[in-house]
Amino acid sequence: MAGKTPSEKRLHKELISLVKEPPPGMVVDVDQAEQNLNVWTINMQGAEGTLYDGEQFQLQFKFGTSYPFESPEVTFVGQNIPVHPHVYSNGHICLSILTDDWSPALSVQSVCLSIISMLSSCKEKKRPPDNSFYIKTCNKNPKKTKWWYHDDKV
Amino acid sequence: MATTSNESDSSRKNTDNRENDNKDEQNNMFECNICLDYAKDAVVSVCGHLFCWPCLHQWLETRSSRQVCPVCKAVISKDKVIPIYGRGNTKQEDPRNKVPPRPAGQRTEPDANTGFPGFNFGDGGFHLSFGIGAFPFGFLTSFNFSDRHGVPVGGQLPQDDHYLSKLFLWIAVIFIIWLLLA
Ligand SMILES: [Zn+2]
Numbered sequence: 001m002a003g004k005t006p007s008e009k010r011l012h013k014e015l016i017s018l019v020k021e022p023p024p025g026m027v028v029d030v031d032q033a034e035q036n037l038n039v040w041t042i043n044m045q046g047a048e049g050t051l052y053d054g055e056q057f058q059l060q061f062k063f064g065t066s067y068p069f070e071s072p073e074v075t076f077v078g079q080n081i082p083v084h085p086h087v088y089s090n091g092h093i094c095l096s097i098l099t100d101d102w103s104p105a106l107s108v109q110s111v112c113l114s115i116i117s118m119l120s121s122c123k124e125k126k127r128p129p130d131n132s133f134y135i136k137t138c139n140k141n142p143k144k145t146k147w148w149y150h151d152d153k154v
Numbered sequence: 155m156a157t158t159s160n161e162s163d164s165s166r167k168n169t170d171n172r173e174n175d176n177k178d179e180q181n182n183m184f185e186c187n188i189c190l191d192y193a194k195d196a197v198v199s200v201c202g203h204l205f206c207w208p209c210l211h212q213w214l215e216t217r218s219s220r221q222v223c224p225v226c227k228a229v230i231s232k233d234k235v236i237p238i239y240g241r242g243n244t245k246q247e248d249p250r251n252k253v254p255p256r257p258a259g260q261r262t263e264p265d266a267n268t269g270f271p272g273f274n275f276g277d278g279g280f281h282l283s284f285g286i287g288a289f290p291f292g293f294l295t296s297f298n299f300s301d302r303h304g305v306p307v308g309g310q311l312p313q314d315d316h317y318l319s320k321l322f323l324w325i326a327v328i329f330i331i332w333l334l335l336a
Pocket residue numbers: 186187188189190191193194205206209210
């Protein structure tokens with residue numbers, strides 16, 4: 001492979017800007033991303049003054065070859081999965097920009113910011129009502145789930 | 155794929171980095187909103203957002219049923235983008251044969267094509283209004299999904315969607331027959 005594919009080129013640009021100007025409380029694992037540009041792990045701190053203050057989370061991004069035309073697969077991974085009405089205990093996240101409302105003008109950075117603001121606006125820490133059913137039946141890839149997005153502002 | 159070019163990637167990264175430092179401040183404005191690179195074969199949408207034509211074209215193909223601006227979600231289409239012709243921009247080395255030529259500058263009449271008014275699987279949750287005459291079937295949609303976010307596809311309920319749409323179809327048929335008989 002002589003040149004980089006458009007998708008790799010764009011991921012590189014995103015990685016550089018994420019390292020240079022990370023959103024507050026977020027650190028991308030650069031070594032891992034450079035090893036394999038298609039899987040990134042981002043360490044995320046619960047924002048100060050919110051229910052998740054002091055907590056540490058890990059977000060995993062997986063990019064397909066048609067990124068950014070197709071959304072990345074984004075899940076929480078690791079020990080601490082945030083307890084939130086839109087986050088299943090297997091790390092899957094119910095967030096419309098990750099499927100239907102994805103746009104190629106979005107980026108890893110903007111997805112991270114959306115997720116942190118989703119957490120920050122949470123009023124009560126609880127799992128989605130259908131959590132146990134969902135995690136038993138879902139596909140490993142959250143993009144295979146047909147999500148019905150709620151308009152509640154949780 | 156990416157792993158095969160690790161070494162060169164990281165060396166390239168340094169040069170990219172320096173390039174970006176110089177470029178960032180002045181030329182951000184002329185970067186394509188999709189590939190984040192300097193826009194090639196630039197086009198601008200009627201809402202004012204800049205893209206490379208190949209990038210925008212690929213996006214329009216990807217979401218051919220719902221063509222919206224990647225930046226502001228305004229409705230866009232191939233006929234409504236404006237090519238930008240800069241000075242001295244005569245490079246003829248476009249290898250992307252698959253991409254059709256950039257649309258020419260033109261004037262188009264407004265076109266009010268917004269798809270199905272009754273079906274909306276948009277941001278605000280699951281709305282399906284199924285009305286005939288003055289008698290909408292709104293109540294039918296409230297019987298499920300009220301507290302469920304995700305329905306696994308390919309799990310235990312792969313037929314759910316099919317089943318639902320069939321159900322609606324049958325209800326519609328029965329209702330029409332009833333209307334005819336009444
Ligand atoms: Zn582009």
